[in-house]
Amino acid sequence: MSYLTLSLTLIFVLIPLILSKTLGLGLQKDTLIATVRSIVQLLTVGFVLKFVFDSESFLFIILMVGLMIAAATQNARKKGTGIRGVTWKLVLTFVSIELLTQSILLGFHIVPATAQYIISLSGMVVGNSMVLSILFLNRFSAEVEANREIGELILSLGGTPKQAIHRQLITSIKASMIPTIESQKTIGLVQLPGMMSGQIIAGADPVQAVQFQLLVLFLLLSTAALTSVLLGFLTYPSLFNERMQQVSWKQ
Amino acid sequence: MSSNEPPAIQFENVHYAIDGNTILQNINGSFPSGKITALVGPSGAGKTTLLKLCNGLLSPTSGAVYIGNQLIEQIAPLTLRRQVGIVLQSSPMLKGTVFDNLALPLRLQGKEMTTDEAHALLEKTGLQRSFLNFNVLDLSGGQRQKVSIARTLANHSSILLLDEITSALDRTSVHEIEELVQDLKQTSATSIIWITHNLDQAVRVSDYLWVMMDGQVVETGDPSILESPTNERVLKFVKGEQL
Numbered sequence A: 001m002s003y004l005t006l007s008l009t010l011i012f013v014l015i016p017l018i019l020s021k022t023l024g025l026g027l028q029k030d031t032l033i034a035t036v037r038s039i040v041q042l043l044t045v046g047f048v049l050k051f052v053f054d055s056e057s058f059l060f061i062i063l064m065v066g067l068m069i070a071a072a073t074q075n076a077r078k079k080g081t082g083i084r085g086v087t088w089k090l091v092l093t094f095v096s097i098e099l100l101t102q103s104i105l106l107g108f109h110i111v112p113a114t115a116q117y118i119i120s121l122s123g124m125v126v127g128n129s130m131v132l133s134i135l136f137l138n139r140f141s142a143e144v145e146a147n148r149e150i151g152e153l154i155l156s157l158g159g160t161p162k163q164a165i166h167r168q169l170i171t172s173i174k175a176s177m178i179p180t181i182e183s184q185k186t187i188g189l190v191q192l193p194g195m196m197s198g199q200i201i202a203g204a205d206p207v208q209a210v211q212f213q214l215l216v217l218f219l220l221l222s223t224a225a226l227t228s229v230l231l232g233f234l235t236y237p238s239l240f241n242e243r244m245q246q247v248s249w250k251q
Numbered sequence B: 001m002s003s004n005e006p007p008a009i010q011f012e013n014v015h016y017a018i019d020g021n022t023i024l025q026n027i028n029g030s031f032p033s034g035k036i037t038a039l040v041g042p043s044g045a046g047k048t049t050l051l052k053l054c055n056g057l058l059s060p061t062s063g064a065v066y067i068g069n070q071l072i073e074q075i076a077p078l079t080l081r082r083q084v085g086i087v088l089q090s091s092p093m094l095k096g097t098v099f100d101n102l103a104l105p106l107r108l109q110g111k112e113m114t115t116d117e118a119h120a121l122l123e124k125t126g127l128q129r130s131f132l133n134f135n136v137l138d139l140s141g142g143q144r145q146k147v148s149i150a151r152t153l154a155n156h157s158s159i160l161l162l163d164e165i166t167s168a169l170d171r172t173s174v175h176e177i178e179e180l181v182q183d184l185k186q187t188s189a190t191s192i193i194w195i196t197h198n199l200d201q202a203v204r205v206s207d208y209l210w211v212m213m214d215g216q217v218v219e220t221g222d223p224s225i226l227e228s229p230t231n232e233r234v235l236k237f238v239k240g241e242q243l
């Protein structure tokens, strides 16, 4: 695609702008900001990626992945205010999942060890892990608040913090995984996954694109499970003090 | 309290505050061992909070709580909570059957309860055996309260804290529960602290009495002090209850 044809795609920005103005939706400013931001951010990423791919330096790959994890942590920690040490718990979750999935992908030679593959797949893993951790933390704190009395009951009968929180933890882990599983059940029927469409448009063999999409789906399933389980077991102890009393995350 | 035995629970200058609000202040005194102490006072007086301090669900902001001769902080939380059992005011129920709830204390220790043991607990609290497989959602408020009592009994605690356990019961059931508690005192020398709203009940069942108001203990002594109070605040409280 040339920059001229790319600029023609701005017609698709013009349409909502005109609609917003004529219908008085008041969304012109936000639409413009969104447009400018996506142009600047994506082009920057494009150039950075091109630079990293060309350099073929392992250091840059690690740096890129580190940056992704930092951004994901920054985003997700806002949902976890009040949880003791939430920042490092998120970092630990993201780093463990990234290390585990990359070891499997590269160790079994499922994908070649090039910057293209490592960075693209890491982006999907970390991005997905971030969304999942926000989902999980939201659900878990809601579940804990709604079940404070049951937690207190179990503690009062001589149960451990882990026993007091067990059901809430399992419910939240399950709830945060369900959207990933459900969306995979209908995939391909309602709409083609964006990544696959992109590959097909770029001229890849559709079967090849499907194979790759399957890899990504399975990878994300793993990511979803690992994120909520890891984060759950890392965060639940901070719901209790050393006398095994419930403390609140709210603050 | 004439014997050499230490009191079941003792308080020394206990204060409790949460988020800067003082809930309990200057709590001094004790609950005698092997007796029933009734804890009365208007709602919001801090009775429930005091009870939760006794089995470590809460810790005092300052001051000391002793269980027997031992400072409460020196007892491991799990040991403490099995030794000092509590029946919570709201009778929270675990999702599932009555059996799931009765078996909970043992399951928390990795043990399983037999049907016979569960039946015995039901009988103690005046519930029929057929309730065992009932879903707790199908129980009435009074039945829940009985299951809640039976559940706590499964731990065979030497000290029992009862928080308004007959508030949802009919007259006959109230008497059954009162007999059960008297029986626990007599046959297993359990020390009992019983929060009740019903002053007649307090006089009827207890050997010793605490009156609390506004986070303080205003009077302790023989339950008969409720019948002809000399303390002005107690008098006011008793009159208020009779309205």
Ligand SMILES: Nc1ncnc2c1ncn2[C@@H]1O[C@H](COP(=O)(O)OP(=O)(O)O)[C@@H](O)[C@H]1O
Pocket: B018, B021, B023, B041, B042, B043, B044, B045, B046, B047, B048, B049, B050
């Ligand atoms: N977790 C809490 N946060 C703030 N205030 C509380 C909390 N628990 C109890 N209180 C307040 O402490 C006071 C005493 O409560 P409670 O011990 O339940 O009294 P009682 O059992 O005598 O009715 C009440 O005013 C109540 O609102």
Ligand SMILES: [Mg+2]
Pocket: B047, B048, B049, B089, B163
């Ligand atoms: Mg109360």
